[in-house]
Amino acid sequence: MLLSFCQWLQETDVSVAIREGALLYPIIGGIHLLAIALFGGMVLASDVRMLGWGMRRESITDLIGQLRVWKWIGGVVVVVTGLLLAWCEPIKLYHSRSFWIKMTLLALVGVHALIFHRSVYGSTAAPDTSRAKLAGFLSLLLWAGIVFSGRLIAFDS
């Protein structure tokens, strides 16, 4: 079912265009990387602050609030370019273990957001220090895993 969807997806014009156009794939890949730098930078800066490792002059709430817009902008670009990159080789991804690990970790990022939204990210009062540390630590771990499993996709046979 999912596989036949991937097969259909792989035959679409967009998929063929990205796959066969000499420049399209690296350009989308380049934008994906730029957005990772932006989005990743915002995530790391928030995590570092939540862990109490830096930026101590800014409050957690203030920093997260101010970075939110750019985190979203970077995140949307990462997702859109990521979907385009996936579109050009869905069958390969369907069979790639690293891809499914990456998707699982991304789903866990959603769970992480659900768990910590009220107490840390969306909190208007200063969040509990140890809870913020836990959120920052898990976020670092999840994103490092996502980068690694994402990179491994290209090395899957």
Added chain:
Amino acid sequence: MTILGIMQWLEASPAANAMNGPEWAFPLVESLHFIGFAFLIGTIAIVDLRLLGLGMRRQPAAQLESDLRPWTWAGLAIMLITGPLMFSADATRYYVNPSFRIKITCLAIAIVYNFTLHHMAARSEKPGAAGILAACVSLLLWSSVLGAGRMIAFV
């Protein structure tokens, strides 16, 4: 020793052997390289967005720059360890790769620029128009480094 000789020596070095050994070695180092640039370029981008007046407006750019500085340095340190490791794995091929050469040129300019002119602009009392210019140049330079870096695998 000729440059080619240096490249061949690098490719036979223990670092290169480790990188070309287990199949997870290269992607692992490459992932660290990605996390490194998220630190390096991400923290610089935050200062740039502030200089452009597009974000973090409750703090002056100087404060952000000094608070983020250790993490910019940490990112740079990660890059300067993981980059040469990946290079050693296939030195002769990288050395002649035009995208690689463009990347390294942009990188050298970007690093010098970041710790001189960009630093001065971010630390000045009222960055103003000079700050906007400094931020644009900075974003352009680092984007070129990333873009040319991505192209290495395709030329």
